[in-house]
Amino acid sequence: MIINLGLFFLAAFFEIFGCFAFWLYFRLEKTPWWVALGVISLMLFAYVLTKIDVEHAGRVYAIYGGIYIVASLIWLILVEKESFNRWDIIGASVAILGAFIIFAGNAKV
Template identity: 45%
Template sequence: MTLPGTLAVYAAAALTEIAGCFAVWSWMRLGASALWLIPGLASLAAFAWLLTLAPSDLAGRAYAAYGGVYIAASLLWLWTVEGRRPDTWDLTGGVICLIGAAIILFAPRTFGH
């Protein structure tokens, strides 16, 4: 898979996971209708499927790399959906996490390790 394809898979996974979790959050914490759980669960199922498309032979490595993307996407959600701009510490932490994710996903590996 190409780098743009990998980024697209992880971005879509992050969007679907955050949207699914936000649906549950909205129901439990914001008083939204329990009907929010229907698209929320569908979104979480899509998230799980999308992670199977990640370019890694090992699930744990794919999930670990995704973690950095999830953190950065969560900060974007904070800003665009919740209306709270991330501060310098948020942005610094997000960049560090993305660097870590790139190292995990794209580091050269020897066969069998």
């Protein structure tokens, strides 16, 4: 269960980093190398999701959705140096609660 949680956050890092790399290129006009890094990171994201010990892909994606929201807010603070507001906290709390319910009910013990 703990390994799965770590894999979810690792997948989130790769997805957010990959998408942020595209953001840097298309929105902030950084070097095209960011696109290459983004593609590699997104491939790693997809690979890591396949290693999570939950039987059906749809459930993995549902659980991941909540983790992704929380990880995105962590990214917001650590990388973009922007604080979140109470609506971010409330929304992330609801999402992570839903993800945990699905995870707890379907994770292999």
